[in-house]
Amino acid sequence: MKLYSGPLSMFGAKAEIAALEKGLDVELIMVPFEMKTLYQPKHPEVLRINPKRQVPVLIDDGPGGDLELFDSTQIFEYFETVKPDPALWPADAKARARARLLEHKSDEIYFPPIVRLMGLQATPDDPAAVEARAAAAAFYDEREKGLGSGKWLAGSYSYADIAFYMAQLFGERMGAAMTDAHPRLQNWRDRMSARPAVRQVAGAMGRYLLSQGRKLPPFLAELSA
Numbered sequence: 001m002k003l004y005s006g007p008l009s010m011f012g013a014k015a016e017i018a019a020l021e022k023g024l025d026v027e028l029i030m031v032p033f034e035m036k037t038l039y040q041p042k043h044p045e046v047l048r049i050n051p052k053r054q055v056p057v058l059i060d061d062g063p064g065g066d067l068e069l070f071d072s073t074q075i076f077e078y079f080e081t082v083k084p085d086p087a088l089w090p091a092d093a094k095a096r097a098r099a100r101l102l103e104h105k106s107d108e109i110y111f112p113p114i115v116r117l118m119g120l121q122a123t124p125d126d127p128a129a130v131e132a133r134a135a136a137a138a139f140y141d142e143r144e145k146g147l148g149s150g151k152w153l154a155g156s157y158s159y160a161d162i163a164f165y166m167a168q169l170f171g172e173r174m175g176a177a178m179t180d181a182h183p184r185l186q187n188w189r190d191r192m193s194a195r196p197a198v199r200q201v202a203g204a205m206g207r208y209l210l211s212q213g214r215k216l217p218p219f220l221a222e223l224s225a
Contacts, residue, residue, distance in 0.1 A: 001026045003075075004046055004057040007033045007208040010111070011072040013166045013201050015056040018076055018159060020197035022083045031055060035212050073103065076159045088159050099154035106163040110139045114167065117174035124175060136176035140185055147184045151191060165192045169202060172217040173209075189219060199223055 003019060003026045005012030019026040031043040042053050049057045050070035058075050060067040060082075069075055080089055090096045113132035120129040143153065143164070154160045168189065171177070178186050192198050206216050206224025216224060 001062070002029055002059045003027070004029045004031055004043060004055050004059075006031050006039060006055045008205065009055045010166045010170055011054070011107075012056040013205060014072040014159075014162050015058070015075045016201045017162045017166070017197050018079050018088065020200060021086065021088060021162070021195075022079050023086075024079060024083055072163075073107070073159075076103070080159075088157070088162075090154060090156050090158060095155050099158045099160045102153050102160035103158075103163045105139075106160065106167045110136065110164070110171070111167045114171045114174050114176060117171075117176060121174065129175075133176045136171050137179075140178055140182045144182045144185045147188060151188070153188070161188075161192060162198075165189065165198060166202070169205075169217075169220060172220070173214075177217070193219055193223055 001019075001024065003012075003015055005016055005028060007030060016028060019028075031039060031046060032041075033039055039055075043055075045059070046055055046057050047053055049059070049068045052070065054070070056070065056072055056075060058067075058069040058078065060069075060078075067078075069078055076088070080087070090099055113135040116132045117129060120126050120132070123129060147153065152158065152161050153164060168178075178189075193202070202220060203223040206220045209216060209220075210224060
């Protein structure tokens with residue numbers, strides 16, 4: 001398998017962590033990236049395979065013919081099919097559905113306000129920035145309550161944890177930080193940061209940011225040392 005990702009791709013990092021957690025033999029290809037030009041020009045394989053012109057892209061040219069996939073969630077599903085152990089979706093049908101919903105919420109409910117904040121760093125008091133941080137805080141409140149006394153977001157460790165960890169990493173960087181109202185969630189993040197696969201991928205992203213002169217939230221700075 002070949003996995004195309006990027007130094008600052010939240011979605012690519014999700015797929016990278018999943019591949020490591022699964023112990024899959026995956027060749028990681030980092031597409032060219034610069035802070036000023038971003039991913040331009042786009043990598044030709046990314047352009048060819050993904051109409052959205054984004055990483056991650058996965059190519060598996062093993063037995064059964066070539067397979068070309070894009071979208072981190074689709075890549076999760078493929079990984080789970082080809083290597084069921086260790087499982088990264090819960091076995092119970094309802095628990096699995098809840099985990100899938102949480103993974104979806106992380107991408108489609110939590111992350112869009114964080115994307116809006118990326119363009120509002122110079123104007124943190126802009127009403128749009130205030131609204132985006134409030135949306136993130138409401139999501140934290142929901143996850144704090146949902147965790148209860150559990151260790152992971154959906155019962156057992158899952159793709160839902162991987163997805164929200166990477167999304168929240170960007171949230172912290174953009175000023176949508178967890179607060180004292182979220183102690184369980186912060187403990188969850190510490191457990192995530194202690195996982196070798198997470199440390200490897202998030203740490204590499206942090207070191208890239210440091211190389212570009214960017215500041216890191218404390219938890220990411222520790223991973224990037």
